Amino acid sequence: MTSDLQLSPTPRSTVVRGKKRAVEDRQVLYDILDAGLVCHLAVEVDGAPFLIPTAYGRDGNRIFLHGSTGSRSIRSMLEGKQVCVAxxxxxxxxxxxxxxxxxxxxxxxxxHGTAKIAEDTQHALRTIVEHVTPGSWDYAREPSKKELAQTAALEIDLTEASVKVREGGPGEEPSDLEANLVWAGHMPLITSWGAPVPHETDKAIPPHVSARGR
Amino acid sequence: MTSDLQLSPTPRSTVVRGKKRAVEDRQVLYDILDAGLVCHLAVEVDGAPFLIPTAYGRDGNRIFLHGSTGSRSIRSMLEGKQVCVAxxxxxxxxxxxxxxxxxxxxxxxxxHGTAKIAEDTQHALRTIVEHVTPGSWDYAREPSKKELAQTAALEIDLTEASVKVREGGPGEEPSDLEANLVWAGHMPLITSWGAPVPHETDKAIPPHVSARGR
Structure with a gap:
């Protein structure tokens, strides 16, 4: 398939192992990113790999991450550096x-990409907040100037990416299938939202929270 | 707290941001590793960080990972290299x-650690299989010599590690609490096992599968 939706693998983003699980469709990449809540970001620090699990949000063909301006994990650690995000x-x-x-x-x-500081911190934060907690940006108090100044947002382009998907039952050796000695199959892992837990409030649960996951 | 259970942070494993979420208890580290299914492993390849999501299993104060002996992700890519696992x-x-x-x-x-080849591949594989699918090692067909030869297992020591835990409702600005304008709280994300899906079999679901997650 060749289209704008196709991923454009470079050597390092080409799936070597498990080629049958590789998916070359940019929409699948977007669907996975939209379904996740946390990414893992890898960057080299002092000559060794360093991992940061963090929230993110997707806007078109890029994702945003954020951190404190004082954190070792943002700006000084990441700006302009090569990163890998999973x-x-x-x-x-x-x-x-x-x-x-x-x-x-x-x-x-x-x-695979290079981390750069997002030009519009507020837009980046809105994208992240609306990804993790849809509806919250317009409902909760907006960031103050001081809060915005404490926050750095990073942008990573999604052009160089690879996707793998596995689903369904096991692959088997023909001899194991023929012998038919034991049960085989798969067991789905299901993720669902529990009931909202109020925090020191007499307000009703707003629709953007109560409707989640239905 | 000082005990054998305490984590021993080096500068890079010392939590700088969010100190109040840092946990210095080795048992919490073990509990998190035992509760997870997939880890993310970061390693430098050709001067850039590279991420591998993969299954693992814990045995005491080390974890095992595995891959194909032909894979670029094992041996040539990892043996003796500094890695970070999350x-x-x-x-x-x-x-x-x-x-x-x-x-x-x-x-x-x-x-944070160094990847080394596990001396006993079969023990490493058993640890991983029993972590991901408890009870399967004694139930399913054991690896043949050929299958074992196709597999490389890595061992990573858990000594240099950091743990962070966040739970409960939001922290708030006192002025936001006082103004009391909107609802606040948290929403649990719940992970559970679905019913087993048989694969071309007339056998009954074995207890180690049917009892999972109850």
């Missing part, structure tokens, strides 16, 4: 007839 | 009265 959704585990073919079902997105 | 469990989202104090509830473990 969003992984675990959808279940796979029971094969052989130990060797046990597996997991998942949707995985890996992005 | 396991992140997202427990919910936090709605504050201000956009600025919106947050997430989570349990996060970050490990």
């Amino acid at each position: 969003v992984t959704l675990v959808d279940g585990v796979v029971y094969s007839r052989s130990v060797f073919h046990h597996s997991m079902n998942y949707r995985s997105a890996i992005i | 396991v992140t469990l997202v427990d919910g989202v936090v709605y504050s009265r201000s956009v600025f104090h919106h947050s997430m509830n989570y349990r996060s473990a970050i490990i």
Whole structure:
């Protein structure tokens, strides 16, 4: 398939192992990023890899991350540096007839890029907040000038990315299928929202919270 | 607290941001690792950070990972290299009265170490399989010599690690609490197992599968 939706793999974003799980469709990348809540960002610090799990939000073909302006994890640590970002959704585990073919079902997105400071911090924050807690930006108090000044937002382009998806039951050795000695299958892992827990408030739960996950 | 259970932070494993969320208890590290299914492993490849989401298993104060002996992600890519490993469990989202104090509830473990080839591949694989699919090692067909030869297992020591945990409702500015303009609270994210899905089998679902998650 060749289209604007196709991922454009470079050597490092080309899936070498598990080619049959590689997906070359930019919409699948976007769907995975939109379904996740936390990404893992890798960057080199003092000659060693360093990992930061953090919230993010997608806006078109880029994602935004944020942190405190005082944090070692933003600006000084990340600005202009090469980064790798992963969003992984675990959808279940796979029971094969052989130990060797046990597996997991998942949707995985890996992005290679360079972190740059987002020009519009407020837009970046809005994108992140609306990703993690949709409806909150217009409902809660907006950031003050002081709060905005305490926040740095980063932007990472999604052009160089790879996607892998695994679903369904196990692959098996033909001899294991024929022998038919044991049960095999898969078990879905399901993520759902629990009931909202109020915090020192007499207000009714607003629709953007109560409607979540329905 | 000083005990064998205490984490021993080096400068890079010392939590700088969000100190109030830092936990210095080795058992909490183990609990997070035991509760997760997938870790993210970061390593430098060709001068840039590279991320691998992968299954793992814990055995005492080390974790094992595995891959194909042919993969660029194992041996050539990892043996003897500095790595960073993260396991992140997202427990919910936090709605504050201000956009600025919106947050997430989570349990996060970050490990800094050096990847070395596990001496006993079979023990490492058993640890990983029993972590992801408890009971499967003794139930399914054991790896053949050929299958074992196709597999490389890595070991990473857990000594240098940091743990952060956030739970409960939002922190708030006193002025936002006093103004009492909007609802605030948190919403748990719940992970549960769905019913097992059989794969081309007439066998009954074995207890180690059917009992999972109860």
